[in-house]
Amino acid sequence: MQNNRREFIRNTFGTAAGIVLANQVATATNPSSAEPTFAEPRIKFAVIGMNHGHIYGQVEAVIRGGGQLVAFYAKEADLLAAFAKRYPNAKQASSEADILNDKSIHLVLSSAIANERAPLGIRVMKSGKDFMSDKPGITTLEQLAEVRKVQKETKRIYSILFSERFENKATVKAGELVKAGAIGRVIQTIGMGPHRISLSTRPAWFFNKEQFGGILCDIASHQFDQFLFFTGSTKAEIVTSQVGNVNHPQYPNFEDFGDVMVKGDKGTGYVRVDWFSPDGLKTWGDGRLTILGTEGYIEIRKNIDIAGKEGGNHLFLVNNKETVHIDCNDVELPFGRLLVDDVVNRTETAMSQEHCFLTSELAIKAQKYAKQLSI
Template sequence: MAAGTATPVGIGVVGIEHLHVFELVDGLVAAGCTPVAHASASDSLADLYGTWQASSEPVGAEAVLSDPRVDVVVLAGVPADRADVAVAALEAGKDVLSAKPGVTTAAQLARVRGAATASGRRWWVLFSERYANPAVLRAVELARTGAIGRVVHVEASAPHRLSPDERPAWFFDRERAGGIVVDLGTHQVDHFLAATGADAADVQVVASAAGSTRDWGDDPARAGFEDVGELVLAAPGVRGHHRIDFLEPDGFPTWGDTRLVITGTDGRLEVRIAVGDDGQHEPAAVWITDHRGVHRDDEVPEATWARDLLADRADGGERFMARDHAFDVTALALQAAAAASGWGTA
């Protein structure tokens, strides 16, 4: 429920094209929201969603946006289509929570920003590799409170499992999906801004790259699909090196072996996924290396993004994220994608 009220916040979903929709809605429902209606062109996922949230009515997109019971519109459609729906939702007086990437072009981002400014409503993008990962939240908290001195470097790698036969056709179309830097790169920009506290206006894209390492043979629909990418970011006194890919081997027990290393003048923070002797993954943990030695930090916070979102919606606060954060992250990712050289280019 919204903070300070007894009225449940209604959720309307437009676009059920990616499994991220289940993460977004699950968080909001756990925080007290009520699923009201959903619209999707993907029958298989829409059926699964409808079974999961039986109180949600299957309707058209316009019906979702015009429903007075819907307060927050959740977007998980084809990435290139999300901006149009976001603008329509904002103009209808709804707040918007989008899966990443929230948009795929700079022109789309400008339209969403204009609609958010004019309406006064909120446009959030859930960068789940931080907001839904307690270990990353803790590492950022430690970095920002001076546990390792002044942060001078951020290094992150984010290999993802591709599982190509389980992906929809749009996923391999750069125009529809946005490309690897616009997609996975948003997590990396979010990590850099959060860990360093840098003002987005002071961040420079030093270098970026994207490309394809696979030979898809006689499958022209997937030819040229970007499965590797890189971003090098810099702000006053700090740099970031970030690698993203879809090369995680199928043998790893979860979707990707993501790593984050934050280096400061007095120590280092590392977030990594542990794999036990049985080959199964364990929750990500924070390791601190400082002048006392190497130790594991077990003060892992609860992921509160959904409750924070509802509290911000109620009073205009910025607990979940600053009003401009999703715009800043997306703008830098788009800038990096536009400047990207080919992978392996000398």
């Protein structure tokens, strides 16, 4: 009987479903592996700039990680009012300087206008605090060079919340499966980032390329992050890229389509991003990621499984043993906790600094050297 049980465990835990089962067993027997809670705040943090709604996801991630939101500031009265209503226990600062000069604050978050984020991050690091930006966190090579320089000098954290990986439970689960060897060695990633444009909700800066950075610098930064993470590449280059404004002539400084081929030292990647998600879709975009390995592949349907299973966080895995669907809705999102760990311990567990900078470099170069598409 004991031998049969050992055989069952060996055979089961060797499959993708078995890896999921093993994680569930670990959670049941080790409560610390479940979503953590903190009796006392681990750090104090603040917000400067909230021009994109992503700031709310950024704040919630750090709160989950044990951070206490203590202050916020923005130049726009309407954005301040909405934020204050959401977080009434935080103090509305009278200026950016009030936050930067407050030595009790450890971390500053921002979703300011995209091309203003890196200069802000530099000021934050020079004030002795760590920084976490919405994507894109850097929009030009000149900004990147200065951010690298100041980060090296100050030894502060410059982080970017690539939410399509860090805030998507199926993508987090895919990382666990790939690490466990479920599909062998990763060869290629294919990242699709379609978005609904919702024209009436967009501010003027959204259509100004100088301010938003361009479609590859902006949206595709998610896909470059995932490419580097899943292939394990630490060096990479853009093979070819193209961008275009194919359907919004009323906004001549806007781009609504772009795609890229990228090559790393441990894999290759393809990226396609666009602003063409139709209104009939039940979510803002049918984001997908395919991870090809030597012994199988994973497809992630991040937000929706069209005409299929309800909700998001769907992971499909095919390897030499099975084809399985994994519901990832109970997976912990660890980024906020790990980032707070890094702030406290001066480590790089959430994301290495070089990974953050290389992701930005790829996105900026793909944008800068892209061919113009006219169709």
